[in-house]
Amino acid sequence: MRIERTQNYRVKAVAVGLDVSPSTIYRAVESGELRAERLGRGKGTIRIPGDALIEYKAACARAAVRAAHAEKIGGAA
Numbered sequence: 001m002r003i004e005r006t007q008n009y010r011v012k013a014v015a016v017g018l019d020v021s022p023s024t025i026y027r028a029v030e031s032g033e034l035r036a037e038r039l040g041r042g043k044g045t046i047r048i049p050g051d052a053l054i055e056y057k058a059a060c061a062r063a064a065v066r067a068a069h070a071e072k073i074g075g076a077a
Contacts (some may be wrong), residue, residue, distance in 0.1 A: 010046075034053070
């Protein structure tokens, strides 16, 4: 998925681009892991800024590296 830093993305487009379910994206938004903007009244609609998506992908990559490292160290013991 090519991400433009200044573009806003719909939840479904992000989910498709990351090959995850929309529920995963909604959970990341609700937990604060993925910054998003709500537009409109009431429930509104969610848009994810491109720069927030870049940050989220980087955080996920760091978490994967830490998990792999912890597994490697734990497996060596």
